[in-house]
Amino acid sequence: xxxxTRPVLMDYLSRHYDALKRQxxxxxxxxxxxxxxxxxxxxxxxxxxxxxEAKTEDGPIRKPGGYLVRMAFNIALDIQRRxxxxxxxxxxDALMELADTAPGPARxxxxxxxxxxxxxLLDRMPARRREVVVLVHMEGLTQPEAARRLGVSLRTVEYExxxxxxxxxxxxxxxx
Numbered sequence: 001x002x003x004x005t006r007p008v009l010m011d012y013l014s015r016h017y018d019a020l021k022r023q024x025x026x027x028x029x030x031x032x033x034x035x036x037x038x039x040x041x042x043x044x045x046x047x048x049x050x051x052x053e054a055k056t057e058d059g060p061i062r063k064p065g066g067y068l069v070r071m072a073f074n075i076a077l078d079i080q081r082r083x084x085x086x087x088x089x090x091x092x093d094a095l096m097e098l099a100d101t102a103p104g105p106a107r108x109x110x111x112x113x114x115x116x117x118x119x120x121l122l123d124r125m126p127a128r129r130r131e132v133v134v135l136v137h138m139e140g141l142t143q144p145e146a147a148r149r150l151g152v153s154l155r156t157v158e159y160e161x162x163x164x165x166x167x168x169x170x171x172x173x174x175x176x
Contacts, residue, residue, distance in 0.1 A: 005061050009045045012064040013038070020065065024072050037076035041068060044075070114172075121171050125164060128152075132160040 013020065017038065024034035045068075061067045103111065122130050128150065135146040136157075147157045 006045060006048065008061065009064050009068060010042075013042055013045065013068055016065060020068060020072070023069060024076070027069075027073060028076050033076050033079060034072070036079060037072040040075045040079075041072040044071070117172065118168065121168055125167065129160045129164050132157050133164045136161060 021031070021034050021038055024037060025031040028034050028037075122133060125133070131150060132146055135141045135149060136143060141149065143157045143161070144154055147154045150157070
């Protein structure tokens, strides 16, 4: 910005601030954003006059009003881009109110204790019954697949699973 244009722009901005704000507010459909953009425009014009690197334009600005509106409009677009990357306050509040579904330390200890109890009870079962439970519930095999792998009938797998479930249910409810 040429050295002689800064005072012209500052003077125009000061004298026509309200008109510029109305014009920009209509264009942006947001008077608060227009006011912020004009404020930033004033700061930028004021700072550019002091900054030696910014003196790249030659000659006076013919239409300071148009120049300032364009500058403020571009600043407003930058502000909107920055704000669009942030969540609105009501969405942040909603996220803060979400319950943490992760188990707490007490629940983790309780779950590990129950798992240890189940493992101890599985160790007390006959080998084939334990293998059926492991294949079906831990490895995810279907009952027919477990029967084929163990070389037994489907009826045997069904019987062993029912016996294991009954045993675990009785022992787990008895231990509580």
